[in-house]
Amino acid sequence: GISGDMKGMNLMITAGPTIEPIDPVRYITNFSSGKTGYSLATAAAKRGANVTIVSGPVAVDAPEGVTVVPVRTAREMRDAVAEVFPMCDLAIFAAAVADLRPENEADHKLKKGLDDAALSTIRLAENPDILSEMGHAKGDQVVVGFAAETHDVVPNARKKLLAKNADMIIANQVGNGLAFGTEGNEIWMVTEDGDEHVPYMLKAELADIVLDKALSLMHGQE
Ligand code: C5P
Numbered sequence: 465g466i467s468g469d470m471k472g473m474n475l476m477i478t479a480g481p482t483i484e485p486i487d488p489v490r491y492i493t494n495f496s497s498g499k500t501g502y503s504l505a506t507a508a509a510k511r512g513a514n515v516t517i518v519s520g521p522v523a524v525d526a527p528e529g530v531t532v533v534p535v536r537t538a539r540e541m542r543d544a545v546a547e548v549f550p551m552c553d554l555a556i557f558a559a560a561v562a563d564l565r566p567e568n569e570a571d572h573k574l575k576k577g578l579d580d581a582a583l584s585t586i587r588l589a590e591n592p593d594i595l596s597e598m599g600h601a602k603g604d605q606v607v608v609g610f611a612a613e614t615h616d617v618v619p620n621a622r623k624k625l626l627a628k629n630a631d632m633i634i635a636n637q638v639g640n641g642l643a644f645g646t647e648g649n650e651i652w653m654v655t656e657d658g659d660e661h662v663p664y665m666l667k668a669e670l671a672d673i674v675l676d677k678a679l680s681l682m683h684g685q686e
Contacts, residue, residue, distance in 0.1 A: 479518070484537055520536065554606045599628040648665055651674075
């Protein structure tokens with residue numbers, strides 16, 4: 465990345481997991497660490513961008529100078545994103561949004577013996593697909609999503625590119641200890657024009673390569 469080449473640009477990044485409450489003390493979530501989204505935020509801030517992270521609960525520190533909008537659930541994330549998205553030039557959806565949430569959140573701690581039916585059968589409802597909603601609503605924004613795939617990485621990423629109306633999907637292979645919570649990754653950058661493979665490297669280095677590619681898509685739009 466070239467220092468200052470994102471100056472004045474507004475970038476929104478979703479990061480981390482979402483958590484979906486069952487009752488006041490229990491929830492459903494996933495293993496997302498937030499490292500990918502926060503690495504992108506750090507790299508973009510260094511390059512001069514105004515960065516807002518809409519973030520699920522994570523243990524990583526926010527980079528200096530970056531605005532963090534903390535959220536818990538997918539629906540909270542969607543509402544926060546809907547407010548920030550119209551003002552941004554580039555939006556990167558790196559969050560691991562829970563696909564499903566408990567249909568009903570109990571207002572009291574479910575108790576063994578008293579609430580056995582509710583504890584043993586948690587009915588699930590589908591969460592909004594935030595990337596897809598914004599992809600289909602976008603104007604001039606360049607929209608980038610991620611795809612974690614266990615097989616047929618590039619073809620599946622290409623399907624997501626079309627289904628969600630994104631400008632680029634960053635695809636990576638998962639399973640066998642790859643991707644979640646790791647320091648590095650191997651990716652494929654999938655766009656309408658083709659796909660580019662980037663060999664395994666640290667997330668901090670990948671971040672600059674992803675931003676370079678996103679910038680080239682933004683310039684291609686002008
Ligand atoms: O469909 P899938 O979950 O594999 O798509 C992954 C991409 O979509 C990621 O960029 C993720 O941040 C985004 N996504 C989203 N809202 C969802 C599910 C996924 O923004 N409910």
